[in-house]
Amino acid sequence: MNEAVSVDLARLRRSCANCSLQQLCLPAGIGVDALARLEAIVRRPRTLRRGERLYRIGDPLGAVYVASSGAFKTASLSESGEEQVTGFHLPGELIGLDGLGEGAHRCEAVALVDSHVCEVPLERLTAVALQLPGLHEQLLRVIGRSMDRDHLHTDLLVRRQAHERLALFLLGLSERYAQIGQSAREFRLPMSREEVARYLGLALETVSRGLTRMQEDGVLAVHGRRVEVLDREALSALAHGREGCAEADPGKRRQA
């Protein structure tokens, strides 16, 4: 199934109308005429290799982006010079809204794996949106969804237990993979342990130990960046601070 989707995406369909992400992307819910207008301003998918930057900190905000395949991270630099990972972006999720406030990007966006992105010049987008109320509303909705994802991130971060954050993170990723038609049960993390750590506000060793622990508990199977969710219930319980559930079952854990 992953294969199928991947091949499909790789084909780089020429129009939004044929894009398998249409339901998630800007076009969601707008009419055919509006879709045509939108298509006219979207730059055709661009390829980025693993490690390439979509934009850098300080770049003027000129466009928003949606990956059609691959994965991105956005990251900012703290004053002490450390990288802060502010988000991970899967296909269909808007990238580039940072710096809507100041007109320049406060983050950089980096491809975590080879990826394809559609670029939507902001100027033209707003011009069209002004003429098409439907697109305007859709734009606000998409921005809102992006804020919702940010909110989920802060939701992670206020958790004080490392394994809660980790479980919530994995659960969220799993759901997002499901949304783009990939398996929610088994997937490959596009980011390193260190990037996960910087996203979760943890030390990278803590992330590693957390994964090991969940594996010992039979919640996950982990092989490098390959993750398989063995017990979704338990994962969900961990995520919501009710680890007692798994703990109540003796024998599942190696030796506590």
Added chain:
Amino acid sequence: MNEAVSVDLARLRRSCANCSLQQLCLPAGIGVDALARLEAIVRRPRTLRRGERLYRIGDPLGAVYVASSGAFKTASLSESGEEQVTGFHLPGELIGLDGLGEGAHRCEAVALVDSHVCEVPLERLTAVALQLPGLHEQLLRVIGRSMDRDHLHTDLLVRRQAHERLALFLLGLSERYAQIGQSAREFRLPMSREEVARYLGLALETVSRGLTRMQEDGVLAVHGRRVEVLDREALSALAHGREGCAEADPGKRRQA
């Protein structure tokens, strides 16, 4: 000075044109004609007493709000039923954007002290924005600024040291007070220690201890909710993980 501002705001000026927050609010930078259109749809300031709710979780998203005086918090409920404080809102800062994604509020907004808010019905706002490109851009800019504040919040939360989070929080608050013409050096926290803790992802005792410690170090003077910044440099150093600066000076701290 605080007195003066407070009295001034209490007068509840009748129009955006005369509002002392004009530079920060939706009207910032739009023309006189646009301002008139905007004024026409803004509901006159409403009074909320300390503890009153502007909206509740699940309420359909009908309007956005800007306080002209006072202070608000927005908070959501985690699945375990605990309150998560997602933001504090001072005069001039937009409230109510949560739930732009789903059309219903995911947070509740509560007045922390007696406050006045202007209400801008979203439907009418977008209708007017479609006719006035300037207002549309301004709307995006204001939304962007709101996202910037959220981003600052996650910036706090990825910090692993409690005193970094606290210092950054106070610094940010101080700057925001300065923006609305109040003292950046001395102010009164509108929220409880517990609310600060829930915002910073810390235990309330840790917040209290942190404030005590900064007081002992001569960085702050704290009397209940009254905070005076004695050494802005040191506070900034703490915020950015360079506490070595303060520490290098022996004698400033009580007994280390």
Added chain:
DNA sequence: CGGTGATTTGAAATCAGTCAAGGATCGTGG
């Protein structure tokens, strides 16, 4: 088949959380 970076693992030290009181403060009503 090395080599280089990523990941895991270990052990010690630190830091923050929890539980439990003791004080301070604020608003209210007398």
Added chain:
DNA sequence: CCACGATCCTTGACTGATTTCAAATCACCG
């Protein structure tokens, strides 16, 4: 104006989790 109660805030001692530092192992690329 003062007393009272409720809430908020501070403090202490202890425990547990997470960070740090260090080293070993693994995985992938050329």
